[in-house]
Amino acid sequence: MASNETPRQWLKRTAGRGARWTRLSVIAGTLSTLVLLVQAWCIATIAQRMVIDGADFSSLTLPLMLLPPAFIVRGLLIRGRTICSARGGIEIRQSVRRELLERIAVLGPFWARRQHSATLSNRVWDQVDALQGFYADYRPQMLLCGIIPLIILVAVAPLSWAAALILIATGPLIPMNMAMVGIGAKKRQEDQFQEMGRMSRHFLDTLQGLSTLKLFGISKHQAQEVHTASESFRRRTMRVLRLAFLSSTVLEFFASVSIALLALYLGFVYLGQFHFGMYDHGINLFIGLFILILAPEFYQPLRDLGVHYHAKAEAEAAAEDLMPILNRRVFERDTDQPAWQPEASIALTLEGLSARYAGRASPALDNVTFELHANEMLAVIGPSGAGKSTLLNVLMGFMHPEAGGVSIKEGTRPPRALTDIRPDDWQRQIAWVGQSTVIVSGTLADNLRLANDAASDDALLDALEQAALKHWFDALPDGLDTRLGEGGRAVSGGQARRIALARAFLREARLVLLDEPTASLDQASERLVMDALARLSSGRTVVLLTHRMELLALADRVLMMDQGRVRALDTLDALRAPQGPLARPAATDIPERRDV
Incomplete structure (x- = not known):
């Protein structure tokens, strides 16, 4: 992974993780354009034969029979294209989020503790989600922009070289406008991400320090600070949206003017004012209507690309923030090292x-x-x-x-x-017991099996007894199935610390590391924890950080x-x-x- 890789290069490389869905989306979009040619032929043929040729109804059987299935098939292809694009974006996002979480795990809790939790959560969720629009909408559309207009040009050029020339001359107006919009869009998107991170950190810090703020009587002032930060984020978001909506309006304008020029040319041909741009066969109602039906589809991929162009700017801004973590160098060890299992202490x-x-x-x-x-x-x-x-x-x-x-x-x-x-x-x-015990949202068994996912219920009960939690466990309404953490049963500091000790007993590790295991505990809880520590240290090598003379x-x-x-x-x-x-x-x- 190159350290000098740009966000655009990273996005392109990462797109390979959902390449199959992108291919299916492009194939569906291409087939829907081919079906549109059938629709245009049917409609133009019916109009020519009924209005100009005055043919009988029997000559309309084929186009009339083809037209309804063509509408249905095209609708299904468009739906399939949308589904494939969305699945591709989801698959890539899941892959990037998995890689990001694995990278954070490799960097370790020591690195994670030095990051603000709000900033990390913002990267893992919001900024990874910001990639969806690029992979689901922009990238497949960019590929279709090179296919669909070419198909339509191939269909139109044999009928009128002037009409094809108008399409070729006016088509680049839309990408040129997108390029001008993109210059400012990426910078605004980066500013918005930075503001989102700042607001998240501010809000989380306020929640964590709410008790202190209330006691010092400045909670209302801090609420005003949060309001100011959120208002600044709102203004930045509105600037990004305003740019996206204005760019869409300009794209619609150029597309409408281009179609109007083509219609104006055909109108003057029918009035006999223009005598160029046609071959020996001239331009009849069939040719004119066929070209006019296809003209909007010629510009539609470019218009859709312009609508999704802000997704590219958003994804590049997100990639620029994610890449420092994903590309961060870590201490690497030989992955071919043989497995190691100690036979003794x-x-x-x-x-x-x-x-x-x-x-x-x-x-x-x-x-x-x-x-x-x-x-x-x-x-x-x-x-x-x-x-x-x-x-x-x-x-x-x-x-x-x-x-x-x-x-x-x-x-x-x-x-x-x-x-x-x-x-x-x-x-x-290694078995670890620190000052702060993590209680996850789940059952008591789930919390204990963090140390050993293969532990039996009997092993869990034995670990609880070793950690002096038997009396507390007997009072639980649902035993090992009692829910703890968010939305579950609350546990005291001493109980949480002994749950950590129970995990250490389940770990069956050779080395036990303890960081202030009795910090902030009352005397009764401290005595229980110390008794459990004495049992835990038996037959194990232990490193204990403490300031308590009793533990010394x-x-x-x-x-x-x-x-x-x-x-x-x-x-x-x-x-x-x-x-x-x-x-x-x-x-x-x-x-x-x-x-x-």
């Missing part, structure tokens, strides 16, 4: 590990070196900015170091570098970090000894906010 060795955030001069981790023994619980402490969360992101594979590395030792096998293990294999061996007592060793470096690593008793770094009372005041 794992130990980790971090040697010279350094990591840096983009745009930051100082490293978040600076030459971090230590060993984490198998089945050991290591507590990590330090002030905000010490590098604790960065360490977890590296261990989870969401952030890649710029120097040093991590090696894994399990059983009697030789150590393996983390980069030699496929990310999926490694992350399957569970750890085998404590790692103290400061400014991305290892300050001390020893048992809690040794660190609290008279000469240890935690000996003084002030030194035990470990900050309560986690590293961000």
Whole structure:
């Protein structure tokens, strides 16, 4: 995927994902034009024979029999063309949205957390949807613009070279107008997308901070700010629509003038004023009516292309915003690496590990070196900015170091570098419990099976018991089928945290990563979580980020970090000894906010 790819090139390349539907749409449009030739012949023949030739009714049998089926077939072909175009657009949108979500998953939650959620949702939904008009309407129409006018010219030219010349001379007026409109349309569409993103972020921030705004008495002022942002978006949207409608009006004008010129020529021929543009056969009623019936269809593809031209500008603006994510380079590992499954508990060795955030001069981790023994619980402490969360992101594979590395030792096998293990294999061996537990909209069983989709109901019940949720579960009205999340049963912070622990039990992972698992909990909930943590850590290697002295007592060793470096690593008793770094009372005041 070329990094210097333009939005137009990306749109063209992506069109191949729905190429079969585009081909079917173009074939249906072409066939409908051929059927129109049959309709025009039937109508012109009936008029010529009835009005001019005075032929009897029997000579009209063939055109009269062909005309009704031609109308029906053409209607079906037009409908089929519309359906195929829409299906093609839907298939491409689904493919792009799937690729976008997969790319976000590859970039990982560490990257996603640094993006505004409203902006991400706007890209995944609104901007991907903005591609529909281009693939369903504009692109098939652009292909038909090279086919339908050519078919009509081939039909008209043998009858009157002057009529064909008028069509050829006036046809380019419509594309020229589209080009002029397109210059400003794309810029306005880009401005509208930016304004939509800004309004989405503003509105989401207001909703999330509504309690604070109410308490400080500025909610009405903020409502006015939201109104101002939405009004600005409305004005930009109206400018885009005004441009689209005005361009359609101009296209209709040029098409009408072109058809009028053709009709004027035919009229002067019939009046005997013009004697050019015809062959030896002249121009009778059949020829004139046949040409006039086909003339609107000659311009119709160009008019439709002009109507859908704003869809091209909208799609290019959307593509320009989507491409930075889709083309973003990520850390790549060899996809041919063999599958990895540890046979025993794992130990980790971090040697010279350094990591840096983009745009930051100082490293978040600076030459971090230590060993984490198998089945050991290591507590990590330090002030905000010490590098604790960065360490977890590296261990989870969401952030890649710029120097040093991590090696894994399990059983009697030789150590393996983390980069030699496929990310999926490694992350399957990790159980994660953070400060904020995600409760998805679904049943309790659905929420638990996020950790192990093959877990049986008995395994779910056992995990709930291990996480001290048996009493809470017994009170649920529908057991494992009780709905949680939006529209379902509410759960407290302590219950949510223990649901996360139940997931960790179901995971059956070798490495457990815990980020402030008792933060913001009351004393009773904290005690339950701590008891569950003690059971969870049995037979597993655990890394625990905490500021709670009670949790430090569970750890085998404590790692103290400061400014991305290892300050001390020893048992809690040794660190609290008279000469240890935690000996003084002030030194035990470990900050309560986690590293961000």
